[in-house]
Amino acid sequence: MARWQPDARGRLEAAAFELFRERGFEQTTVADIAARAGLDKRTFYRLFGDKREALFSGSGHLEEVLVREVTETDAGPFEAVVAAFRRVAEEIFADRLELVRARQTVIDSSPELQERELRKTGSLVAAVTAALRARGLDETTATLATESGATVFRVAYARWVAPDSDASLSDLIAEVAAELRAITSALPETP
Amino acid sequence: MARWQPDARGRLEAAAFELFRERGFEQTTVADIAARAGLDKRTFYRLFGDKREALFSGSGHLEEVLVREVTETDAGPFEAVVAAFRRVAEEIFADRLELVRARQTVIDSSPELQERELRKTGSLVAAVTAALRARGLDETTATLATESGATVFRVAYARWVAPDSDASLSDLIAEVAAELRAITSALPETP
DNA sequence: AGTGCCGATGTCACCTTGCGACATGACCGT
DNA sequence: ACGGTCATGTCGCAAGGTGACATCGGCACT
Numbered sequence: 254m255a256r257w258q259p260d261a262r263g264r265l266e267a268a269a270f271e272l273f274r275e276r277g278f279e280q281t282t283v284a285d286i287a288a289r290a291g292l293d294k295r296t297f298y299r300l301f302g303d304k305r306e307a308l309f310s311g312s313g314h315l316e317e318v319l320v321r322e323v324t325e326t327d328a329g330p331f332e333a334v335v336a337a338f339r340r341v342a343e344e345i346f347a348d349r350l351e352l353v354r355a356r357q358t359v360i361d362s363s364p365e366l367q368e369r370e371l372r373k374t375g376s377l378v379a380a381v382t383a384a385l386r387a388r389g390l391d392e393t394t395a396t397l398a399t400e401s402g403a404t405v406f407r408v409a410y411a412r413w414v415a416p417d418s419d420a421s422l423s424d425l426i427a428e429v430a431a432e433l434r435a436i437t438s439a440l441p442e443t444p
Numbered sequence: 445m446a447r448w449q450p451d452a453r454g455r456l457e458a459a460a461f462e463l464f465r466e467r468g469f470e471q472t473t474v475a476d477i478a479a480r481a482g483l484d485k486r487t488f489y490r491l492f493g494d495k496r497e498a499l500f501s502g503s504g505h506l507e508e509v510l511v512r513e514v515t516e517t518d519a520g521p522f523e524a525v526v527a528a529f530r531r532v533a534e535e536i537f538a539d540r541l542e543l544v545r546a547r548q549t550v551i552d553s554s555p556e557l558q559e560r561e562l563r564k565t566g567s568l569v570a571a572v573t574a575a576l577r578a579r580g581l582d583e584t585t586a587t588l589a590t591e592s593g594a595t596v597f598r599v600a601y602a603r604w605v606a607p608d609s610d611a612s613l614s615d616l617i618a619e620v621a622a623e624l625r626a627i628t629s630a631l632p633e634t635p
Numbered sequence: 636a637g638t639g640c641c642g643a644t645g646t647c648a649c650c651t652t653g654c655g656a657c658a659t660g661a662c663c664g665t
Numbered sequence: 666a667c668g669g670t671c672a673t674g675t676c677g678c679a680a681g682g683t684g685a686c687a688t689c690g691g692c693a694c695t
Binding site: 329330331364367368369371372375393394396397398400401404405407408412429432433434436437438 | 520521522555558559560562563566584585587588589591592595596598599603620623624625627628629
Binding site for chain 1: 672676
């Protein structure tokens with residue numbers, strides 16, 4: 254048989270997730286993770302840039318789906334972004350509430366992981382903005398639409414993950430988007 | 445006289461900023477910073493949680509001003525947040541374009557610093573949201589207003605810092621806020 | 636003045652992260 | 666069978682970050 258067990262990357266991700274839940278992120282060393290996966294510390298660093306990355310491997314896929322959806326529609330920019338997030342909600346998140354909650358608990362327990370999550374959504378926003386720009390929109394419009402859509406998603410996501418919630422993420426996104434419209438369309442004060 | 449030079453913290457901040465500009469963030473070690481400030485590495489870590497923090501000391505003040513402004517107005521939530529950011533633009537940023545540009549150049553050159561910046565604005569957003577909630581607004585409204593206001597600020601700030609810009613930050617904020625209204629108030633598609 | 640505590644700093648030792656360089660052995664095409 | 670390649674392991678090291686203890690000036694109280 255093979256000299257190495259298959260799917261080293263997957264085993265490391267799983268080991269990291271387990272250990273982070275068992276002992277917490279800070280109390281887990283990369284050597285621990287590698288040991289549980291039956292690998293060496295150095296191998297971990299060949300597959301992941303750093304310890305945090307082991308928890309964020311899915312974000313590439315997310316970006317892919319979002320960019321595709323935003324590119325293949327001709328709705329207005331904000332509507333397009335919101336629709337894309339709803340699609341992501343259905344395709345990727347819908348059946349995984351418990352997993353997502355566990356993962357979020359880990360992230361919430363460590364500032365380092367929170368920073369990394371912020372950066373991941375940041376680069377995701379950049380990718381979507383670029384996709385909108387490719388549709389001919391100007392920089393400011395593209396950025397505002399994407400950032401606002403992401404805000405809507407974040408708020409909806411927070412509600413969805415909250416312990417007592419049971420609405421679907423996609424529905425929550427639609428609700429929050431409506432609320433955002435209401436808030437921003439109030440008349441501005443006159444200078 | 446004093447046994448130690450005064451303002452150890454200020455000297456460390458200055459030394460860090462200089463060194464980050466001269467050699468870049470990654471190429472600067474904490475020992476370097478401490479040495480330039482005439483202090484020890486250990487002292488640096490007593491005053492700053494980590495190397496990145498040396499560049500983000502001002503964010504406390506920012507938060508203070510924002511919370512004050514948002515609390516002392518009775519405008520609608522989004523308008524209140526935008527107005528607060530305009531005030532910050534005038535009070536804190538207006539006369540410091542060159543400094544801000546230099547600082548931003550440093551941040552843009554390092555992912556670690558970008559993560560930290562994201563987190564700083566994140567906690568700032570949380571503080572403003574809490575201030576709005578204290579005015580009796582519900583969680584979602586407060587969050588959306590704050591996040592949207594922050595988005596407007598970020599976009600305006602990016603334009604202001606851009607090399608060829610010369611409008612005032614406060615004016616840019618007002619312009620971008622108007623654009624956001626336009627984008628979100630387009631009619632949503634019918635399901 | 637003497638005494639003793641406190642607070643800011645320095646020193647030392649240590650662990651962990653993250654990386655470069657090199658070794659090893661399984662698999663693959665020829 | 667041979668040589669290359671790829672994934673992994675081993676070793677060593679710089680830098681980030683922390684705990685424990687030492688040092689020394691200032692301050693209060695006597």
